[in-house]
Amino acid sequence: MKELVALHRDQMLEELIEFLRIPSISALSEHKGDVQTGANWVAESLKSIGMENVEIIETEGHPIVYGDWLHAEGKPTVLVYGHYDVQPADPLDLWETPPFEPVVRDGKIFARGATDDKGQLFLHIKAVELLMKQNGTLPVNVKFCIEGEEEVASPNLVPFIEQNEEKLSNDAVVISDTSFIEKGLPAICTSLRGALAMELQVKTANSDLHSGTYGGGVPNSIHALVQLLDSMRHENGQVAVDGFYDGVPELTEALREEVAEIPFDEERTKRDLDLDDLYGEEGFTFNERVGIRPTLEVNGITGGFQGEGLKTIVPKEASAKISCRLVGDQNPTHIYEAIQRHVEKHQPTGTRVSLHKYIQANPVAMDSSNEKLQIAADAYEEVYGVRPLFPKEGGSIPIVEVFGRVLNSPVVLMGFGLPSENLHAPNEHFHLENFEKGIETIGNYFTRLGKS
Numbered sequence: 001m002k003e004l005v006a007l008h009r010d011q012m013l014e015e016l017i018e019f020l021r022i023p024s025i026s027a028l029s030e031h032k033g034d035v036q037t038g039a040n041w042v043a044e045s046l047k048s049i050g051m052e053n054v055e056i057i058e059t060e061g062h063p064i065v066y067g068d069w070l071h072a073e074g075k076p077t078v079l080v081y082g083h084y085d086v087q088p089a090d091p092l093d094l095w096e097t098p099p100f101e102p103v104v105r106d107g108k109i110f111a112r113g114a115t116d117d118k119g120q121l122f123l124h125i126k127a128v129e130l131l132m133k134q135n136g137t138l139p140v141n142v143k144f145c146i147e148g149e150e151e152v153a154s155p156n157l158v159p160f161i162e163q164n165e166e167k168l169s170n171d172a173v174v175i176s177d178t179s180f181i182e183k184g185l186p187a188i189c190t191s192l193r194g195a196l197a198m199e200l201q202v203k204t205a206n207s208d209l210h211s212g213t214y215g216g217g218v219p220n221s222i223h224a225l226v227q228l229l230d231s232m233r234h235e236n237g238q239v240a241v242d243g244f245y246d247g248v249p250e251l252t253e254a255l256r257e258e259v260a261e262i263p264f265d266e267e268r269t270k271r272d273l274d275l276d277d278l279y280g281e282e283g284f285t286f287n288e289r290v291g292i293r294p295t296l297e298v299n300g301i302t303g304g305f306q307g308e309g310l311k312t313i314v315p316k317e318a319s320a321k322i323s324c325r326l327v328g329d330q331n332p333t334h335i336y337e338a339i340q341r342h343v344e345k346h347q348p349t350g351t352r353v354s355l356h357k358y359i360q361a362n363p364v365a366m367d368s369s370n371e372k373l374q375i376a377a378d379a380y381e382e383v384y385g386v387r388p389l390f391p392k393e394g395g396s397i398p399i400v401e402v403f404g405r406v407l408n409s410p411v412v413l414m415g416f417g418l419p420s421e422n423l424h425a426p427n428e429h430f431h432l433e434n435f436e437k438g439i440e441t442i443g444n445y446f447t448r449l450g451k452s
Contacts, residue, residue, distance in 0.1 A: 001130060001131075001134065001439075001440050001443040001444065001447075002440050004130045004133065004134055005130065005436050005439050005440050006436070008126075008130065009436060012122075012126050012439075013104070013109070013432075013435070015045075015122075016102075016109065016118070016119060016122050016435075017102045017109070017111075018041075019038075019041055019045075019084075019113075019118050019122060020100070020102040020109070020111040020112070020113055020114060020118055020119075021100055021101070021102060021111075022034055022037050022038045022041060022084075022100070023086075023089075023099075023100045023112075024037065024038030024084055024085050024086055024113070024148065025085065025086055025087070025088050025089070025151075026061075026062055026085035026086075026148055026149050026150075026151050026152050027087070027088055027151060027152050028088060032062070035062045035063075035084075035085055035148045036062070036063065038084040038085065038148060039056050039062070039063040039065050039084065039148055040056065041084070042065045042084050042121075042146050043055075043056050043065050043067070045125050046065065046067035046125065046144055047067070048129075049125060049128055049129035049132060050069060050128075050129075050132050051067035051068060051069050051128075051142075051144065052067065052068060052069055052070075053066070053067060053068050054066070054067035055067070057160070059149075059156035059157075059160065060155075060156055061148075061149050061152070061155060061156050062085060062147070062148030062149050062156075063148055064145065064146070064147050064148070064156070064157060064160055065084070065144065065145075065146040065147075065148075066143070066144065066145055066146075066167075067143070067144045068141070068142065068143040068144070069128075069138055069141065069142050070141045070142075070143075071137065071138075071141070072137070072138055072139060072140050072141045072450065075139065075140050075141060075449075075450050076140050076141070076170075076171035076172065076449050076450070076452070077140065077141040077142070077143065077169070077170045077171050077172075078140050078141065078142050078143070078170060078171065078172050078173075078174055078446065078449065079143045079144075079145060079168055079170035079172070079173045079174070079403075079407075079409070080124045080142065080143065080144050080145070080146075080174050080175075081145050081146070081147075081173055081174070081175045081399070081403065082117050082120065082121030082124065082144075082146050082147075082175065082176065082177065083117050083121070083146065083147050083148065083149070083150035083151070083177070084117075084118060084121065084146055084147075084148055085147070085148040085149060085150060085151050085152075086112050086113035086116070086118065086151065087112065087113075087116070087151050087423075087424050089112045089426075091426065092426075094426035094427070095426045095427055096110070096427055097110055099111060099112040099426075099428070100112060102114070104432070107431060107432050107433065108421075108429040108430060108431050108432060109429060109430050109432060109435070110427060110428070110429040111428065111429075112428055113428070114421070114428050114429050114430040115179075115417040115418075115421040115422075115423050115428060115429065115430040116177065116417070116423035116424065116428065117150065117176070117177045119417075119430040119435065120176035120177055120415065120416055120417060120430075120438070121146065121176065121177075123176055123416060123435070123438040123439050123442055124144075124174070124176065124442055125144075126439045127439045127440075127442035127443040127446065128142055128446075130439065130443060131443050131446060131447070138446065138450075139446050139447045139449065139450025139451070140446050140449050140450045142446075143168065143170060145157075145161075145168060147399075150177075150397075150399070153359050153361075153398060154398060154399045157399055157402075158399070158402050161399075161402055161403065161406050161407070162402075162406055165406060165407060168407055169407065170407060170409050171372070171409065172372040172409060172410050172411075172412055172449070173403045173404070173407065173409050173410070173411045173412065174376075174412045174414055174442075174445075175397070175400065175411065175412070175413050175414070176413075176414050176415055176416055176438070176442075177397060177413070177415065177417075178393060178397075178413045178414075178415030178417065179415045179416075179417035179418055179419050179421070180415065180416070180417070180418055180419070180434075181262060181263060181389055181391065181419075182263070182418070182419070183418055183431070184384065184386065185263075185386060185388075185389065186380045186384055186386070186388035186389075186415075186416075187388050187389050187390070187391050187415060188368070188373055188376055188377060188380075188388050188389075188390055188412065188413055188414065188415075189366075189390075189391055189392070189393045189413040189415065190365065190366045190367070190368045190373070190390045190391070190392060190413075191291070191292070191327075191363070191364065191365040191366065191392040191393065192363065192364050192365075192393050192395060192396055192397055192400055192401075193291075193294070193295075193325035193326055193327055193363055193393070193394055193395065193396055194325065194326035194327070194330060194332055194360075194361050194362045194363035194364075194396060194398075194401075195323065195324070195325060195326065195332070195359055195360065195361040195396040195398065196323065196324040196326060196332045196335055196336055196357070196359065196360050196361075197299075197321070197322070197323045197324075197357070197358040197359040197360075198321075198322050198323075198336065198339070198355055198356060198357045198358060199319055199320070199321055199322070199355070199356045199358065200225070200228065200229075200319060200320045200322055200343065200353070200354075200355055201317065201318075201319040201353070201354045201355075201356070202221045202224045202225045202228065202303075202317065202318050202319070202348075202351050202352070202353050203221060203316060203317045203351065203352045203353075203354075204218065204219045204220070204221045204224065204314075204315075204316055204317070204350060204351055204352075205218060205219075205314070205316045206316065207316055208304075208313040208314065208315055208316050209313060209314040209316070210312070210313065210314075211312040211313055211314050212312065214314050215312075215314055218314055218350070219348065219349065219350035219351055220314050220315065221303055221304075221315050221316055221317050221318040221351065222303045222304055222315055222318045223348075224318070224348040224350075224351045225301070225303060225318040225319070225320055227346075227348050228343060228346055228347070228348065228353070229298055229301075229320055229322075231342070231346045232296055232339075232342065233296065236281070236282040237279065237280050237281035237282055238281055238282075239294070239295075239296045240342075241296070241335075241338050241339055241342045242338060242341070242342065243334070243335075243338035243341075244294070244296070244335060244338055244339075245294070246330065246331075246334065246338075247328050247329035247330040247331060247334075248293075248294055248327055248328050248329075248330060249327070249328040249329070251284075251288070251292070255292065256288065258368075258390070258392075259285070259287050259288055259291060259292060259391075259392060260285070260287070261389060262287050262291075262389055262391045264285075264286055264287050266278065266286065269286070280293075281293055287392075290394040291391065291392035291393065291394050292327055292392050293327065294324065294325055294326050294327050294330060295324060295325045296322065296323075296324050297322070297323055297324070297325075298320055298321070298322055299320075299321040299322065299323050300320065300321040301318070301319070301320045301321075302318065302319050302320075303315050303317065303318025303319065304318065322339075325394060325395075325396065326362075326363050327363050328363060329363075330363060331362075332360035332361065332362065333360065336355075336357055336360065339355065340355055343355055359398075361396050361398030361401065362398075362401045363401070364400050364401035364404060364411075366404075366410060366411055366412075366413070367410075368390040370410045371452065372410045372412050372449070373390075373410065373412055375445065375448050375449055375452055376388075376412050376414055376445050378448060379441050379442075379444040379445035379448055380414075380441055382441075382444055383437050383440050383441045383444060384437060384441070397413075400413070414441070414442065414445065416434040416435075416437075416438035416441075417430065417434070418431060418434070
């Protein structure tokens with residue numbers, strides 16, 4: 001496979017560049033046509049590598065692309081999931097080159113979607129193509145389920161999975177949408193925190209008021225909002241909402257030892273982030289805080305006068321965006337209700353307060369001893385010369401939990417990105433070393449699965 005990857009490298013890279021040129025931004029309505037173009041591109045690519053039953057499935061939002069090859073009798077079936085939609089490119093002025101004009105430099109390809117997730121999805125398409133070229137057949141049965149709404153929380157993929165269990169049935173779901181620990185040190189993620197996002201709004205008077213005429217005599221919406229937000233966290237970093245920690249598992253020594261295997265350089269992290277110190281829940285290490293402990297974070301605050309100069313008012317309304325990361329058996333609905341009760345209990349005098357939920361997703365954990373994950377580790381080790389670690393990721397890929405629960409399949413998170421590749425940020429890129437070795441590793445994995 002290595003020789004075949006090298007032989008076709010330049011051609012495959014040109015195809016990836018073509019894919020990355022499509023501004024398939026799912027969050028912006030003006031790009032709806034571009035997202036459709038992205039779906040068409042994926043469908044044509046699947047057809048070109050020999051996939052059968054390829055279809056573009058329309059939804060209430062953006063399309064799902066499906067294709068399969070099911071001629072490996074008696075062999076396992078792998079469901080490959082990925083997404084062809086991308087994040088908005090803002091702020092454009094921070095990009096060194098235009099986000100949808102891919103450029104190769106310094107051994108990397110720069111473009112929006114390069115690592116999240118077009119580049120990583122593309123590895124699977126090319127691995128299957130090269131296996132077909134090499135053998136005229138595949139060592140396993142393969143199904144592709146590729147969506148165009150991952151960056152907007154996959155609202156239409158969940159019902160599609162629930163309504164198509166037989167169509168999507170498999171022995172393993174394989175996803176490449178995560179990253180290595182660092183360059184040269186691969187990782188198979190074994191847990192993802194759940195997510196809960198909401199907006200808290202505080203209203204007081206029916207208009208902004210003159211701070212000289214009314215200041216000191218009427219409630220101030222920003223003061224009230226800050227008071228509410230401050231009530232949600234203790235000084236030691238713990239969340240102060242009653243019931244928030246319901247379902248959070250006790251930390252066993254075995255789990256702490258597993259988390260401690262993941263390298264972490266505190267001084268380098270502070271230096272890279274230009275921080276004087278780190279902060280978090282007392283009694284836990286950085287890796288534990290960001291991987292296996294729950295959080296409540298304020299993501300943004302709006303209120304009062306935001307323009308240049310000064311406007312002396314008592315503002316009538318203020319709002320805050322809040323997100324939580326959840327672990328273990330924490331239930332997003334129950335956590336949201338606990339925060340609602342907390343807001344009602346601590347509502348400042350003279351205010352009207354409302355809470356609006358945007359996103360929720362359950363936590364998910366995979367067993368690192370599962371055979372399908374261990375075979376993936378073998379494939380990485382053969383190609384990279386080092387066995388991958390099994391980290392606990394702090395982020396969320398909500399659809400992972402749905403795949404595992406509805407299809408009752410192990411989910412293998414075979415990421416090939418690097419933490420430094422600016423996903424969701426300007427100058428997103430993908431290292432070409434992992435482009436080549438990723439294709440080889442996936443081909444190796446499918447071959448090993450076929451022999452298992």
